[in-house]
Structures are given as structure tokens and as C-alpha cells.
Amino acid sequence: MAEHEPPLERGPDPVIYTELERIEGPLVALVTALPGIGYGEAVEVVDRAGGRRHGRVVLLDGDKVTIELFQGTTGLGQDGERTRFLGRPISVRLDKNILGRHLNGMGEPIDGGPPLTGALYNINGTPLNPTARSYPQDFIQTGVSAIDAMSALVRGQKLPIFSSSGLPHDQLAIQLAQQARIRPELSRQELSRPELNRQEVSHPDVSREERSKEREGELVVVFAAIGVKHDVAVRFAREIAGQTVSFINLADDPVMERLLTPRVALTTAEYLAFELGLHVLVILTDMTVYGEALREVATARGDIPSRKGYPGYLYSDLASLFERAGRIKGKPGSITQIPILTMPNDDITHPIPDLTGYITEGQIVLSRDLFRQRIYPPINLLPSLSRLMGDGVGEGKTRADHHPLMDQLYAAYARAEEVRMMTRIVGEEDLTETDRAYLAFGHALEHQFIAQGESQERDIEQSLDLGWRLLGGLPLEELTRLSRQLIDDHRSLLEQGPPGEQP
């Protein structure tokens, strides 16, 4: 993540060159006898037809300069092109007018508005000093029980959605963007923070309109579409209300541009969060397409492949994006990332979900099985996880029973899944009373707790109470993850038991 160094100054006068000595493959061109060029420098080629192509320097060898062109080499010849070396890394211009803009994958306006103004920012950012980070621990209520109660999101976290083709990840991301909010009244200490003082203390009974007003002031969405279909991009643009900046690289846009799209979006997010002090939610979709673009480019470069043809540096490359989330000590804003990726063939061990899971702070995994049962959101609880939840929930943040209750729900659901596996072979006839109770619990958890409406918003208190009631369907001596004290305190919820099919 970039700490924002002073905006880049205008580089030296761009060097213009009129000859390309060699053009190799779809991406690479070579210029020779050209000293004084920096590694990674931005390049602009104006071709014979007058079209502008962007590129960057990828290899310097003596006075030979190799550049990579984002829009490909088709149509380029040795003479007649004008190649400009811009004397700076690839950058984007940013000022506060960026809010509300629609831009292409390289940060150029596609909304008919004026060109971007403001200072230049290097899209690669600068790695953040780990000691400058502030540990994310402000609970974000998304209104989705399966996330809030079981894999809670906190401000400054990177929590991807692992989905598959055909599953409603777009709907879920839109719902999260619409509903996400901070509940400052849950903790008294939060109120003393200046940044939160400005908000009115909300209450569970506040109407939806008031809530969404409160949200508008606090959350800015930066949306990066990486190689998605046109209708997906349109849907996000339509449904995410409030202050949004979108970067759209469509499925038929140049592949190399996809490598820039998330970087431009994150640079914008950093500007909004750490210079303007806003809370930014970044949605990146689809990271699998990004990974494939990286593979395509790496193959064209001749890099040594590792797993499934992806380059060995896929991990470092993904990390250079995902690590650009978080909070900085002494700065009011934050960047929360929700990257979306589709698991090819529903395979969670595929390199892209696998490496993403190693970098991000947990994952929300969607399940085709639940989707087939018409459960929305089809969140597969067991592999889903939020690593920052431990310090973001509990006494003074959500509720003291949150963590142990979550533990117990997970343990019981895992046991219910085991029993379910068993019944597939031996049938339900031979089950013990306890195992039957687990089966019923698993069913209730999926149909009443995980399942909720596409715009239904449950407060964390509602989600937790619902969890307690579901546990009421199990024998008391099974609830070994809960202390006797907690059980006594929640006896009335346990005794009420699971709500009926229609809560």
C-alpha cells in the first residue's frame, strides 16, 4: 500500500523516439541505442493510424530498451511510430473530483466527462512500513448473519469472496456494499474517537432510510471490474448507491490493461482513504481473470511457469494488490477490500484461490450445493473464515458471547455435516437421538440462519440471538464449547428453540 509520498513531479521532458528495432510476439517491442531510460518507465506509442498505446520498460540491457505494450503490437511497424518515454512510472492523476467518475481500466474517463486533473500518483504505490499500520479492529456490520456472526468483517481487512461461475457473488457484494456500517453504540470506547463522534449514534430500531443516510456519509466504494461482462459492470454501477468511483475493464478490453486496473483503483482508494480521510470499500472482480491475464503476459515474456502455467511470482504479485488494504496510525481513513474470484471448476486448491487465501485475512466461500437448495446467500460456513475476527468482536465490540457462540456453532455444524455424510450411506434409521438433533440443527442453520433476503438486514444482536435459539435444538450436554455461565445467561433463548420455517 502506498503511503502517499509527495505527488510525483513532472518528469523530465519526454524522450521521443521514432523507430522500433524489433517487434517480438504480441506484447514486446525493442528499441536500441537509447541511454538514460529508467526501469519500469511509462511509454506511450502513437501508431501510424494516430492511435495511442501504453506500455512500460521491462528490461534494460546496455543501451537496448525492451518495452511491453498493453494494447499489443498488432499493426506496429519498424518506422513511422512515435514512442515517447515519459520519464516516470505509470501514474494516475487524482484529486477530489474523482468521486462519482466512471473510468476505463487504465484510469481514463469513459463517462464523457473532462480528463482527470490533479497530481500524479505512481500506480504501484509504496510498500507500507508494517510499523505504520494500525491494527484493524472496528467491527463492520454487514447485516448478513453468516458473515457478521461467523466470519466478521472489520475495517481495514481484506476479505475475498471465493465463488464460482453461476453463483450470486455479485448480488452478495452489492448487498455488502449497501448494508455495511459501523455500530459505534456497541462499544463505549469507540465513541470517544473523533472520527466516529461525527456520526449519530444509531439504534437497532432506526429506519432503513435513516440508516442508509448515515452510511452515505461514511463509506465510499471504489469498484474495479477486471475483464467482466458488460452487464455485470452495468449492474454494479446501477446498484451501488452513494459515492463511487468505478474502473471498468471489460472482457474484450486489452488483456495487459487488466494488470493495471486494480492498481489504478487501489491508488485511488489510497488517495481517498489516507489523504481525504474517507472509509473506502474496494470491490475487485474478478481476480481469477486478473490471474489469467498475468499468466498470459508471463507466458508471452517467456517466464518460467510454476503451477498450472502461472508464473512463480503470482503470490508476490497478488500480495502487492491485497496488501494495499488497512489503516495507518494517525490517519482517519481506511481501506477495506472485498476481492471476488471465481474458482475454476469449483476447485479451492486452484492456484488463484489458494494463493489468495494465503494472503488475505480470511475468505467467504460460496457453495453450489446451498445455491441449488435456493439458499441465499449460499455461504459455505466451514471453509469461510475471518482472521481478524478474534480482535474485532466480543465484549465492547459486539457482544461478550460472540466468540464462544461462534465456536459452538461451527463445532456443531461440523458435527452435523459428519452425521449427514454418514446418513448418505447408512440412512437415518439407525441414528441416535443426538445425531438426529444434529441433523435438524444443520438443516435449521442453513435454512434459517444462513438464508436471508437479498436486501434483508439483520443486526448483529438478531444474528447472535438466532444462533442461540438454533443451539436450543441440541442436548445441553453437547454444548461443550460454551461455559456454564454463558449457558445460564442465555437459557431463555435456548429454551425458545429454533424458530419455525418462517421466522
Added chain:
Amino acid sequence: MSAHTTQISGPLVVCDHPAEFAMGDRVAVGDVGLVGEVIRITPHACYLQVYEDTTELKVGEPVTGSGGALSVELGPGLLASVFDGIQRPLELLRERAGDGIQRGIQAPALDRTRRWTFEPALKQGAAVNGGAVLGQVKETPAITHKILLPPHLNGTLATIADRGEYCLEEPIASVRDAGGETHPVYMFQRWPVRIRRPVSERLSPDTPLVTGQRVIDTLFPIAKGGSAAMPGGFGTGKTVTQHNLAKWCDADVIIYIGCGERGNEITGVLQDFPQLRDPRTERPLIERTVMIANTSNMPVAAREASIYTGITIAEYFRDQGLDVALLADSTSRWAEALREISGRLEEMPAEEGFPAYLPSRTAEFYERAGKVRTLAGETGSLTAIGAVSPPGGDFSEPVTLHTQRFVKAFWMLDRNLAYARFFPAIHPLDSYSEYAGELAQWWQNLEQTWHEDRSALVELLLEADKLKGVVRIMGEEGLSERQRKMLLAERVIKEGFLQQSAFSPNDRFASPQKQAALLSVIMGQVRRLLGDETPAAQATRHFQLDALIRLKDEQSSKEIEAIRAWPNTNPR
């Protein structure tokens, strides 16, 4: 004749005038002085691995050698500090350059201005050999830092400073060698990271490193001076387990290496460690900890170096006669950094693109662990515990396999346990420790029935695992009453003994006494359960098994008698 860059390809830079450099030399590259290391020398070119981003570097910029290999500074000021992979002090960098890590920024690893109270241990005229203890500094309330003579210096002590306050740049002694030459000695020394520090003798590990985690200490223990690896897919709790070991293990000094991992995790440690207290000294944990943080977005070449930087600092504390635990999370990222550099050097790849020297580098790293007699004649140990992140959770990949060959304890993290939020998710059957036999006597001295109880526990787990296979095909109807009760017993063992919550104030750390007492109480009840006629359906209630499972969370390590007295301590 000075050298200049001739070729730039990411972190690999080539310069001319190779005669000016030696392999492994630390170099400053370009006008801003990026830190690099010489990794190949050919007749006309010298190849450099650069530890910082090379964007904007140009051909023709100068390259200068520092005249020495990539080294670390060793002396007072290491503890409670956070360094990057090449030992730049991150907190100081932040003060000087802001929140981002700027390219080419330099700062001494150890604070030169801070004054330390030096207490001499030797007198003028004493004969001294390398590694001798010249004196000491109380670095933190928890750790007394011994000031050592650099390993290759022998002679007589020409001068030694009196007790008093000195900063690192003031010599505190001088040594006259056999040739009559006098060498000043400071409170700190430098050591090249890729070379192991000498010891007088290697000893066999025979004392457990008590981690406070029952599944490790009781089932798969590690000795002080041992080596262990912890492979696990993402989400199986590698990092949390590493953090728990860093928090609660009974080493004197902890070296924690965040190698290519998440920035927020380092921040979490930095937030927790000043507040958490070492159960033995009651001092904040940060006072015994050195952190190396080279997060995943920091340059990949420095990630490769971070492992060596960490282990060299660990050896230095070991040389003071301390027990040091080094935790590296994750060694897979280090191997990937090796692969990336190797690829740019166009070396022939072996398995999955990794270079052929991956096994030997892995072996070299883990062999730097050990229990030793130091040059000064004291006993010290260095325990190395590496996390491994196998792609796709597949334990047959090269890094896991090569690591497995060079460590003696192997803690396999299991995805299904993690899904049920059963932590530590160390698989109780697939994991192993070759130290178990060597350390049994230590436990036997603590608790007479320990060996017997532990064997019974392991047998029961094995037997129950077979029964579960039967249940999966035939249902519980296929089992006898006794077999059903064995499954109940297995559950008590897993949930009441092996599972241990990092969030449980009474149980996040379990002393060996608590572990032994709990083992004895649980196995006693299991024997009664299995030896009794009560049908399985009533057994949970009759034997209060749910209460037995909660015992671990209800009684802390201070309440051994209450644990032994169970079920009479049971409040129900």
C-alpha cells in the same frame, strides 16, 4: 575504475568491472544506493540481487561495494525491535521517511546514540579467546545481554572499561593479539548472515521446549535445540499457532520472522506483545522478542535474506548461553523467493520451478538449530520452528517434502479440524515427533503415570479412528456398547485435552503440571468409562463427560490441586 549498471531486469541487476567484487558482497546500487548482494561473477559481468524495488534505475548508474558480505549488527538494542529482511530498523525508518518504505533509505540497525550500562566481567590482562564474555548489559528487565568478544579474536585484554554508561560507538575494551596488534572491541559486532556462528561443541537436545500447548508438549514435543516444521493449507491456523508458541514457549529469547506474510499480522503482534506477559518472568513479552518483518508486499529478494538475518541474530543470543526459539512464518515464501531469483538467473529448474539447491539450502537452515556448548563454555540452544505453506494444501510438494527430511518434529495442520474450529488443528495421528522418546524421562519425573497415560491416549485415538471407519459404512448400529463408549472417550480426549483455545484466559497456556494432571484425570475417567457397564447412551451424563471437557477452561495452570480433585471441584 568504478562499476556501473549494464542490465536491469526486476531485482536482478548486472554491472561491469566484476573484479572489484567478491561473491556475497553487499553493494549499493544506483544513485539512490539500493541495497544488493553479489550472486554471480562472470569474466565481464557481475550479477547482483537487489533487495529493493528497481523501478527508475537506469543503465550506467554507479555500483559500489561495501567491502564485506551481507551482515547483521549484533549487540544491545536488538530486543523489542522490528527489522526488515536486511535488518533495517522499521520504526526508525518510519520516523525518518514516513509511512511507506522509501527506496535507498538507510539507517543503522542498532541505535548508536542510546547509552547502555556496561558491567565488566573480566579484568585487564586476562587471556581471552573468541566468544569470551567481557561483561554484560541489562538490555530489558527480562534479559541480561552478555557482551561477547567476536569469535575470531584471541589475545590478552589490553584495556576494559569500568562499569558505566556507554554508547555502541565507544570501545569498551581492547585486545592485543599474538602478533602484538591491538584491536578495539565494541558492545556490538557484525556477522555475515549466510555463515553459521562457531560453537565449541554440539550437544544432544534433552530438555523439552515447553510450549504450553498440550497437543505439542504431550503428543509431539520439541526439544530445546530441536527443529520442527508445521505444514498447513491456508486457514488451518499456522500463524495463530506460531503466535501462540512465540507467546508462551519457555525460551529466553524469541526471534519471530514474518517472511512474506501479512502486514496486519505483524501489527497484531506489535500490539499484543507489549501487553501480554511472559508466564515465567511476568514481564511484557516484547522484552524478549526480536521481530523480522518482511511482509508479502516488500521486495522479494529481502524476503530470501530475512530467514538468514533472523537465524544469525538467534545464534548470537544462543552464544550468550540463552535458550532461543526462532519462529519462521513462512519458509515456503522464502523458497519461492529463491525460485524467483533463480528463474531470473536462468538456472535450470528442478521440481516445480524450484532450483536444484532447494534441499541443500533447507538443510543448511535447519542445521543451524541445535543445543550447543558456546565458545565461552556455557550451554545455549537454538530451536527452529518453520511454518510451511504447501500450495493447495498438498503435502507432496517440494518445500514440504524437503523440509520434512531435515526436521525431527512434524506438526501437520488439518483442514477438517480447522473447519470445525478445533485448534490447534495439529492432526493427532498424522503428526509425529522424534523427540518424544528422548523427552519421556523428563515428563516421567514430573508425573509417575505420565508414560502409561500418554500411551493409553495414543492407542485409544488409533482404535477410535478405526471404529469411525466402521461407523462410516455401517452406522453406529454396527458397534458394541464398549466400542461406542470408545468413541465417547475419543471425544473427551480431543475436546477436553487436545483442543486448546487461544482465547481462553485459563487455558491459552497450560503448564507441564497442568498438562500432566489433566492427562491423568481424563485417562482415569476414560478407564472407568470403558470398564463400566453403563450403556453408552447414558454415559455422558453418568460420567459427567461434558463437565470433564470443560475442566481445562475452568481451572488455570495455578489450580493443579483442583484439577486433580475433579469431579469434587465440579461446581455442578
